[in-house]
Amino acid sequence: MEAIELDDFRAHQAGQTYWCGVWLGGCGHQLFTKLYTDRACHFAHGPDPEHTSTCARKAAGVSSADHLYIKQGLLAWMAEQDITATATIPREADGSIGREVLFTPAGHTGLRVLLSESADSPAPVGEDSAQQVLGPEMTSDPDVLLRQGYVNRIQLIPDGTRRRIQVGTERHGRTTEWFDLHEVELTDAGLTTPAVEEVRRLRTTRRPIGVQAPKATPQQTRPTVQPASEVTHGIPSPDRAAVMAALEQAVSDGRSRTEIRRWLNQAEEVTHGGATAEENGLIRAAADALLKLERAVGLPTPHEPTFQERKALRKVQRLLGDLAEQKRRRFPAVTPHQRRQLAQAAEQASAWLTDTQRSQVQAWQTAPTESAPAPPAPQQPARTRAPRIPPAAHHSARFDAAGLADAVRDVLEHAARLRKTVTFADLCAQVKNLGELPESDQVQVLRRVKPTARPCSPKPQRPALLTALITTEAGTMHPIYRQLVNHAGHHLTQQADSAWTDTVKILHDRYDNRP
Known part of the structure; x- marks a missing residue:
């Protein structure tokens, strides 16, 4: 910045403090802005007469934050595929950080992203090579390339003010071919790119009968040919x-x-x-x-499911599992939102559904629709108590509160995984019919939103409503959140901004599972 720009910056950021980030290899000490007229203004460490700061951040370049971009980007990519995952960035013995990122996706083998080598801890050779992803400058093991046929790599390229992840596949004797994340899939064998699929296909292809005539076996005696209608080679x-x-x-x-x-x-x-x-x-x-x-010649139809079809198939499996659990708990009704989601996912994955899945989808399409929320009749006589806000059953005939709550939860949990918030206007745009409801009905829907992620720490934590992630256009706490908190019995004071900020951080940490 120029000096006049720094003056303006200081005026707009009065009261803010700045610190040398330890996740970027910094020392954690406080930073200050330095004003110059003869050179560029910049951040600098404060005075350190006792020389307690040993900051290694000064020599770091633009790639020094790649481990953070990779952690955030791959976690968001997995969340888009409905894969719950955690990530860890280990600290080396010398205090440095950023050499590797470890991912633990639920239901899949872990991934180890290695960005650089160190003398004390060189890159492992040959062990779990399919689960390893190397940085662009790391040397690949020739034995792995020969045995496995490929090595996966990862790089970040400039994308506006951010950096975009690409996954590359280096084949034996060839250069690396790079792909964007939407072309990559996480399978039991690690990250799979189109190039990886081709390597595996070529290595597992069997030469079909008729392509090359087998070598004739010498005749010993004149064989007796059995009729085709009789038993042949032990098979009726x-x-x-x-x-x-x-x-x-x-x-x-x-x-x-x-x-x-x-x-x-x-x-x-x-x-x-x-x-x-x-x-x-x-x-x-x-x-x-x-x-x-x-050879991919004259294909009449797709011979493998596409990424979208695989994603839809997983969604069908998840919805059928949720409905089966719901039925086990003696709530056999299906909400219109669930029915709609199941029909859309089943239609997209129809070519890959099993007969059992088809019959289950058909059964749920004809199952009775939920007409009232879950608690049965015994609570109905209590109407004489005149609750402060009408119960959700009063509105169920006019809108699907349970289905809307499920859709709201999906949007908010996705934002939590990305460590973001959602404005109320964006929420209404993503959840159909929510914005058309009066405020009292919107409150009824938002009351039903329950998080699926549980606290990671066994210690008691302050209750955190998932709806805390709903903000105003200015990014501040939405007024409707105060109603929800008060109804839940966690009354906020008039100066509640700090408590709301803490709640947002708790939700981000809970879904990000940051170590």
């Missing part, structure tokens, strides 16, 4: 006929590579002792079809 003819019929159906329907290969393998097995001309013709046709699919 009804099973043989079923296998050949299934293979023919898979080829004619243009099924996936996996399914055609499975039936082709079984067809080779059942005809091992001799095949008719008709069976040989079908096997050759299946082999040709599989070869075209392997």
Whole structure:
């Protein structure tokens, strides 16, 4: 900044303090702005006569915060795929930080992102190589490249005022091919890019029968050929006929590579002792079809689910699990919001649903719709008490309070994972019909919003309502939050900004699981 700009900066930021960030390798001591007229104004450490500060931040460049961008970016990317994950940034023995980031995604093997090597702790060689992701400057292990066929890398590139993550795949004997995060998927084998899929496909491809004639075996004696209708190679003819019929159906329907290969393998097995001309013709046709699919020639339909289809399939599985648990607790009704979500996800993933999942989706589509919230009849006679705010059952005939609350919770929990807040206007834009309700009905909906993340610490913590993440356009506490807190019995004082700020931080930490 120029001197006149620093004066303006100080006037607008009066009362603020600044500190040397330890997550960037800094010392944690306080910083001050220094005003100059003959050179650029800047932040500097305060006087340290006892020389207690050993700050290593001064020599750090633009990449010194890459570990923070990677932690935030990959956690947000996993959250978009409905994967709950935690991340840890270890501190080295010498006090430095940022060499590696460790991710623990629920239901998947952990990821280790290595950004730099150190003399005391070199990069591990060969151990869990599929779960390792290397920085762009790190040297890859030749043995891993030879054995695995690839090594995944990660880099950050400038994107406006931020840095954008890219994942690259270095193949044996080739340069690194880079992909944006929307092209990458987290599987049981680690980060999977289109290049990784191609390496695995080429390494697992079997040469179909008919591509190259097998070497003829010398005839010992004149064999006796059994009729095709008899038992062949120990497999009864009804099973043989079923296998050949299934293979023919898979080829004619243009099924996936996996399914055609499975039936082709079984067809080779059942005809091992001799095949008719008709069976040989079908096997050759299946082999040709599989070869075209392997080479991606003339594909009539997608042979693997897309990222969106996989995401929709996971959503169907999650919704069916939630509804099954709901039914187990003797609440068999389904809300219109749940029914809508299930129908949309099932339609998008329809080609990959099992018969059981299809029947479950159909059953829930015809199940009774929730007409009132959960507590049953015994509470209805208590109307003589005249509660301060009408109960939600009074409004259930006009709007789906439970369904709207679920949608609000999804938006707020996503914001919490990203360590952000949501303005009330943005919330209404993302949750259909919420903004059209009167304020009393909006309060009824927001009262139902319960967080799914529990406190990480066993110590008692102050109650934190998820609705604390709703703000005004100026980013301050929304007035409706005071009503919700007072109704929950945690009455706020008139000077409640600091308490609200603490609540927002508690929610961010709870969903981020920051160590």
